[in-house]
Amino acid sequence: MKIWANGIAIEVEDSQAGHAPDGRPVLLLIMGLGMQLTAWPQEMVQALVDAGYRVIRHDNRDIGLSQAFDELGTPNLALNFMRFKLGLPVSAPYSLRDMAADSLGVLDALGIARAHVVGLSMGGMIAQRVALMDRTRVASLTSIMSSSGASGLPSAKPGAMWALLGKPDGDSHAAIVAHYVRLYRAIGSPGFPTTEHDMLERIGQSIARSFRPRGAMRQMAAVAADTGRAKELERIASPTLVLHGHADPLLPFACGADTARRIPGAQLVGITGMGHDLAPGVVQRLLDHMLPFLGTCPHA
Secondary structure: EEEEEOOOEEEEEOOOOOOOOOOOOOEEOOOOOOOOHHHHHHHHHHHHHHHEEEEEEEOOOOOOOOOOOHHHHOOOHHHHHHHHHHHOOOOOOHHHHHHHHHHHHHHHHHHOOEEEEEOHHHHHHHHHHHHHHHHEEEEEEEEEEOOOOOOOOOOOOOOHHHHHOOOOOOOOHHHHHHHHHHHHHHHHHOOOOOHHHHHHHHHHHHHHHOOOOHHHHHHHHHHHHHHOOOHHHHHOOEEEEEEEEOOOOOHHHHHHHHHHHHHOOOOOOOOOOOOOOOOOOHHHHHHHHHHHHHHOOOOO
C-alpha cells in the first residue's frame, strides 16, 4: 500500500494490514542499497510474525514502488568514490538523515509511537540514524551487515566493489539478470550458498517489480556523504544488537565490530560463513540471535 510519509510517497507492507491493531510490538525492517522491501525473505518475515510481532517493511525512497527522485540527476559515482577515499566531502541529492526521516514518517503515518528497528547494510546505517534522531521511538536497534561509516575501516574486496559499481552489459532482460547474478555471487555467503534456481527466481521477481538503477546511485551517494555518523553513535541509548558475517566481502567484519564498539552496551555477534546476503541458512542464523535479543527488550 502507498502512504504519505515525510512529505513523499512510500510503498509499505504491513503484516497486520486489514486487521485491527492487537497490541503486538512493532518491527520496522529497513532494507539496504538498491534493494526493495521484497528482499526481506518471506520466511524471515513469517518467522517474526509467528513470534508475535507486527512486521512493517517499506521501499526506501528512490527504489521499488516508492517515490523516485530522477529530477535530482545522477551522481558521478567514480568522482564520489575518489572523494570518499580521499576523505573529501561528497555531495548527494539527499541524505541518510532524509531516509531516516522517511522511516520515522512511515511510523507516523501508521500511528505507531514506538518500534524495534532492524536495518540491513545501508538500512543499518539508516536505522542508526533513526535511533539518533528520536531515541523515544526506538525500542531496540538491530544493525545487520552494516557499518559505522568511520574512516580507516577495511575496504570491500575488489571483486565485490567492482560488482557493486558495475553495470549490465546491455538493456536486455538477460543482461540485467546476468549483472545481478555476478553481484550476488561476488557478495554472497560462502558458508550458505544460494542455488542457481533460487538466485534467478529472486532476481527475476525483483526486476519484474521494479528496476531503478539511478535511484541506487543516488542512495550510494547518500551513504558516501554520511561521514559524521560514527562519532555520533555513542549517543544511541536503545538496546542494540550488531550481527555481521565473518566472510562479508563488501563490508568486512571489522565494520560491524566498530559499530558495536561505538554504541554503548551493544552486543556483537559474528556469523561464520556469512557474507553480504540473506541466503536461507543466513536467515536462520540471524533469527537465532534476533528473537532472543528482542525478547529481552521492553516493547513500550
